[in-house]
Amino acid sequence: MLNKVAALGQATLNSIAGAGAALIMLTRALVGKPQLRKSWPLLMQQMYSVGVMSLIIIVVSGLFIGMVLGLQGYTILVDFGAEQSLGPMVALSLLRELGPVVTALLFAGRAGSALTAEIGLMKATEQLSSLEMMAVDPLRRVIAPRFWAGLYSMPILAAVFSAVGIYGGYLVGVRWLGVDDGAFWSVMQANVEWGHDIMNGIIKSVVFAFVVTWIALHKGFNCTPTSVGISKATTSTVVTASLAVLGLDFVLTALMFG
Amino acid sequence: MLTTTLEGNPEHLVEIDDIYFHYNHSTHNLYEGLSMAIPRGKITAVMGPSGIGKTTLLRLIGGQLRPQQGQIRFAGQNIPSLKRSELYQLRKRMSMLFQSGALFSDMTVYDNIAFPLREHSRLSEELIETIVLLKLEAVGLRGARHLMPAELSGGMSRRAALARSIALDPELIMYDEPFAGQDPISMGVIIKLIKELNESLGLTSIIVTHDVEEVLTIADYVYIIADKQVVGHGTPEQLLNSDNALVHQFLHGEADGPVPFHYRAPTLADELLGAGDAK
Amino acid sequence: MESRNTQLAVGLFVIIGVLALLFLGLQAANTNVATAGETYRLYAKFDNIGGLKERSPVKVGGVVVGRVSKITLDGDYYEPLVEMVISKQYNEFSDTTSVSILTSGLLGEQYIGLNPGFIDDTVQMLEDGDRIYDTKSALVLEDLIGQFLFSQGND
Numbered sequence: 006m007l008n009k010v011a012a013l014g015q016a017t018l019n020s021i022a023g024a025g026a027a028l029i030m031l032t033r034a035l036v037g038k039p040q041l042r043k044s045w046p047l048l049m050q051q052m053y054s055v056g057v058m059s060l061i062i063i064v065v066s067g068l069f070i071g072m073v074l075g076l077q078g079y080t081i082l083v084d085f086g087a088e089q090s091l092g093p094m095v096a097l098s099l100l101r102e103l104g105p106v107v108t109a110l111l112f113a114g115r116a117g118s119a120l121t122a123e124i125g126l127m128k129a130t131e132q133l134s135s136l137e138m139m140a141v142d143p144l145r146r147v148i149a150p151r152f153w154a155g156l157y158s159m160p161i162l163a164a165v166f167s168a169v170g171i172y173g174g175y176l177v178g179v180r181w182l183g184v185d186d187g188a189f190w191s192v193m194q195a196n197v198e199w200g201h202d203i204m205n206g207i208i209k210s211v212v213f214a215f216v217v218t219w220i221a222l223h224k225g226f227n228c229t230p231t232s233v234g235i236s237k238a239t240t241s242t243v244v245t246a247s248l249a250v251l252g253l254d255f256v257l258t259a260l261m262f263g
Numbered sequence: 264m265l266t267t268t269l270e271g272n273p274e275h276l277v278e279i280d281d282i283y284f285h286y287n288h289s290t291h292n293l294y295e296g297l298s299m300a301i302p303r304g305k306i307t308a309v310m311g312p313s314g315i316g317k318t319t320l321l322r323l324i325g326g327q328l329r330p331q332q333g334q335i336r337f338a339g340q341n342i343p344s345l346k347r348s349e350l351y352q353l354r355k356r357m358s359m360l361f362q363s364g365a366l367f368s369d370m371t372v373y374d375n376i377a378f379p380l381r382e383h384s385r386l387s388e389e390l391i392e393t394i395v396l397l398k399l400e401a402v403g404l405r406g407a408r409h410l411m412p413a414e415l416s417g418g419m420s421r422r423a424a425l426a427r428s429i430a431l432d433p434e435l436i437m438y439d440e441p442f443a444g445q446d447p448i449s450m451g452v453i454i455k456l457i458k459e460l461n462e463s464l465g466l467t468s469i470i471v472t473h474d475v476e477e478v479l480t481i482a483d484y485v486y487i488i489a490d491k492q493v494v495g496h497g498t499p500e501q502l503l504n505s506d507n508a509l510v511h512q513f514l515h516g517e518a519d520g521p522v523p524f525h526y527r528a529p530t531l532a533d534e535l536l537g538a539g540d541a542k
Numbered sequence: 543m544e545s546r547n548t549q550l551a552v553g554l555f556v557i558i559g560v561l562a563l564l565f566l567g568l569q570a571a572n573t574n575v576a577t578a579g580e581t582y583r584l585y586a587k588f589d590n591i592g593g594l595k596e597r598s599p600v601k602v603g604g605v606v607v608g609r610v611s612k613i614t615l616d617g618d619y620y621e622p623l624v625e626m627v628i629s630k631q632y633n634e635f636s637d638t639t640s641v642s643i644l645t646s647g648l649l650g651e652q653y654i655g656l657n658p659g660f661i662d663d664t665v666q667m668l669e670d671g672d673r674i675y676d677t678k679s680a681l682v683l684e685d686l687i688g689q690f691l692f693s694q695g696n697d
Contacts, residue, residue, distance in 0.1 A: 043382075046545055052552040060555060096570045126368075135365035138325050139379045139431075140354040161559030168562035171570055190569065195606065197571040201597070203563075 027223040034144040034152060034222075047150035055116045055151065056158030060165070062115055063108060067099075067166040070107060071173025074098055078174070079182050091184050092193030095174030096167075100197065100206045101262065104167035106254050109213035112159055113246035117221035120151055121242040124225030125235035133226075148222050155218030156211070163210035205261045212253060217246045276435055276467045277301035277324055282333030284316075284323065293319055294330070295491040301435075306461050306468045308482035310475065311489050312513065317471040318362070320488075321437045324469070325359055326350045337435070355383055357435040362443060364424035366412035372399070373408040376427045383431060398426040402456060418449025425456060435467045436460070442474040450474075454481055475514055479503070487513060489521075580630040581608065582670035586641045586654075591622045592680025593652045594643055600626050600654045607632045610654060626654065636665040642678035652680060 078094045124147065127133050136143045171193075178184040197203070221242045228238035272278070277300070284294045293316040301307045311317055322328045323335055329343045336342070337353060345353065366375050376395045380386060386394070399405040402422040412420055421441065428436055438457065442450050458481045461468050472478050479485070479499040487495040487502070487510055495502055495510040502510055512520030528534070591613065600608040608628035616623035628635075638659025645652050659665065659676075668674070 049545070049549050049552050052555065053548045057551045057555045060558070100566065100570070130363050130368070131361040131365035132367055134322075134327060135359070135361055135367075137327060138354060138357070138359045139382065140351045141379075141382050142351070158555075161556065161562075164559055164562040164566060168565045171566070193570055195599070198597075199567055199571045203566055203571055 023223075023227075026227060027219065030144060030148065030223055030226060031152070031219060033142075034148040037145065044150060047146070048153055051150045051154035052158060055120070055154040056161065059112060059115050059158070059162055062111055063162045063166050064169050066107065066111060067104075067169035068173040070103060071095060071099065071170030071175075072177045074103075074170070075174035075177030075182070079178055079184065088178075088182075088184050089188045089192050091174070091178045092189040092191075093196035095178070096171050096193045096197050097202060099167040099170040099174075100202045102254070102258070104163045104170065105206050105209035105213055106250060108159060108163040108166045108210060109217055109250040110247055112155075112162065112214075113217045113221070113243055113250065116155065116158075117217050117242050117246050118239045120155070120218070120221040121225035121228070121239045122235055124148075124151075124222065125228040125230065125238050128226070128228065129230035129232075129235060148226065151222060152218050155221070156214045159214030159217070160207055160210045163206065167206065205257075208261075209254065209257050212257065213250050216249050216253060220246045220249060272300070274303055275300040276303045276338060277469070278334075278336045279320075279324070280334040280336065282323070282330040282335065284319070284328070284330040284332075292491060297333075297488070297492055299486050299493055299496065301467060301469055302484060303467050304461075304465055305483040306457065306470065306481055308470045308472060308478045308485045310471075310473055310478065310485060310487050310513065313473060315488055315491075317473075317488065318439050321359060321439055321469070321471055324437065325354065325357065355431060356433055357437065358428035358431065358433040359437040360421070360425055360428050360439060360441060362440045364412070364417075364420040366415075366420055366424055366427070368412050370412075371408065372404065372410050372412065372415070372423050375412065375423065376408075376430050379427065379430045394430065395426075398430055399423075401429070401460070402426045403452070416449075418445055418452065421445070421449075421453065422456065425453075425460075429460060429464065429466075432464065433466070435469070438468065438470045438472075440472055441470060442472055442477050450477060457481060475516065479514075489513070581627045582630060582633060583611070584626045584628055584635075584668055585671070585673040586624050586626065586677050587616065587673070587675075588622050588624060588643065588677050588679045590679040590682060591624060591652075592643055592645075592682060594624065594654070594680065595651075598651065598653050600628065600656060602632070602656045602658065607656065624654070633667070633669075634661075635659075635668045636661045637668055637672070637674075638665050638676070639668065639674055640676035640678065641674050643680035645681070 074095045075091065078091050079088055082088045082090055082094065124133075127147065133143045133147065136146060175189060179186050179189050224238045224242040224245070228234045279297060279299045281296050281298050282294055283292060283296065285292045297320075299309075309317055309320060319328065323330055324337065324342065326342045326345065334341045334343070337357065340349075340353060342350070342353070366372070367378065370378065373395055376398055377391050380391045380394060384391075395408070396405060399408055402425055404419060404423055404426065407415065407419065407423070412423070415423060441453050441457065445453065454477055457468060457470065460466055470478055470482065482499055485496060485499055485502050486493050489509055495505055495507050497505070503514060505511060505514075509521040511517075529537070594610060594613065596610055596613060598610045599606045600610065608626050610624055611627040612625040614623050614625075615621065635656065636659045640657045640659065642655050642657070643652055644655045
């Protein structure tokens with residue numbers, strides 16, 4: 006019994022130490038005078054591998070989720086004779102919830118795991134040590150550009166996701182099931198507000214971007230530099246980041262729309 | 264024993280003074296009162312059985328790890344007490360050849376070698392190209408400059424990494440197991456390179472290895488570490504003639520001796536009988 | 543060359559993001575109506591606001607001109623006081639204007655309907671912070687049924 010309490014205490018201490026290490030890592034990576042000439046190409050490179058490479062999966066998922074929303078929404082709403090409300094239903098679900106959240110989950114799976122594996126591999130092959138011995142700070146050189154890339158990319162991806170999703174809902178609802186074209190858009194416009202719905206969605210996706218990228222980088226940077234360690238860290242990135250996103254989503258939703 | 268004669272001797276580039284070290288996650292001391300001096304402009308070999316932390320020693324000198332006790336002086340500056348910025352300044356004067364080569368896998372060989380130059384100098388691209396080609400010529404890989412690290416053989420990537428580590432003309436170069444896993448030809452090439460670089464550039468070299476024969480042919484001075492301390496040091500001839508049993512066992516590769524063949528365990532008879540009792 | 547292609551791709555990526563945002567803003571949301579530009583506030587006191595909520599629309603003949611910004615209980619008798627934010631575009635309501643709480647459709651949400659009053663020399667225009675006195679409360683189903691039964695009984 007005492008042993009179990011001790012183990013719990015140890016686990017608590019470890020997680021606090023882990024969070025502290027992650028915080029130190031991030032501050033050391035981001036604080037300091039920026040060197041635009043050197044960091045711009047690095048940022049571009051990372052925006053490419055983190056953002057551009059995730060675009061396909063985001064567009065495809067967004068389209069399908071929007072189409073499913075259109076189909077499901079229609080079958081429910083038509084019972085109440087309220088199929089005119091399909092537009093706002095699709096748009097609000099996407100803008101407030103599905104856009105930021107599903108993008109963050111897909112991002113954690115696609116880009117987050119890749120970031121962890123990449124940095125873990127750099128650690129295992131002594132590339133990070135080697136940078137340090139060359140008097141180049143790996144936090145500034147490797148971590149920082151990846152962090153900014155993640156932070157900039159995810160809100161863009163979330164906006165694309167929502168836009169494509171709404172178009173998917175339009176395809177199914179209007180083109181296929183015959184909801185009135187004008188009503189679809191006008192009822193949507195009457196119910197969706199720029200400041201309230203779209204801005205809050207963007208704020209959500211910025212928060213998620215911060216958390217997911219941070220977790221991915223921290224897991225990679227602090228992994229055990231062996232093949233087992235890297236694969237564990239990668240799994241842990243996806244799990245931790247997904248849970249963090251879902252938990253934070255509840256908190257944010259309560260604050261914004263509660 | 265060494266400490267009194269070491270202090271501030273200008274002939275020594277690196278002085279390690281009575282250090283105690285263990286990793287954070289363990290209480291087991293890796294070193295207890297280890298001291299050594301690396302003479303300037305010479306090739307010093309650090310040898311010892313596997314697992315006694317030879318690579319750790321290099322990381323300590325590079326400032327990536329800090330000892331719990333003791334001093335490590337590089338050109339008179341105590342590395343563990345330096346601030347980060349000072350340490351980074353100091354690291355520009357040393358370089359390290361990692362066991363795996365540690366080439367950046369997302370750059371070509373050329374960019375890898377140009378990397379430290381681009382980071383730390385304001386040289387023009389033309390000048391950088393000249394330097395890189397010269398360094399590549401020195402390791403015989405000028406023709407391979409457009410290849411990616413993944414396309415290189417083990418020996419070639421180590422040579423490319425060597426070219427990178429001399430790109431900034433450091434004073435000290437540390438080799439971590441440079442001969443491990445090399446075929447005889449590339450081993451010969453690397454031995455030749457280490458020797459040549461040391462002579463032509465006036466480098467101070469530290470080679471950490473357990474390949475006795477190879478290193479004894481080029482080393483000027485040899486330290487043997489075991490039991491958390493230096494157990495023997497001297498020129499290769501002195502050590503080969505040493506009557507220290509441990510040094511003798513290590514240099515001649517005998518299976519049993521002061522470093523036992525068996526991992527610590529109760530005697531076989533006890534264990535078998537003990538197992539019988541437990542039933 | 544490679545880095546140029548990367549930059550091009552990233553540039554396109556950012557442009558796609560901006561286009562998506564524009565699409566959301568212009569096609570999906572009501573950027574032009576009410577509360578976006580300059581606004582002024584009006585107050586109205588009701589007996590019962592029914593299902594009216596903050597952010598419910600304020601309409602004139604079906605056109606959204608503003609939103610409900612705050613609902614509080616006011617005065618000694620705790621009567622619901624509704625604060626409305628109206629777009630400056632529509633600042634020519636006279637003080638004979640009346641407000642009522644209406645329902646869109648059978649099951650739809652409730653909104654405030656503004657009926658502009660007549661204008662002549664004797665009336666003044668409503669300004670920021672003014673109150674509308676002519677109000678009609680929300681219909682509450684129970685009251686309706688009660689009235690219906692009562693009128694049946696009188697026959």
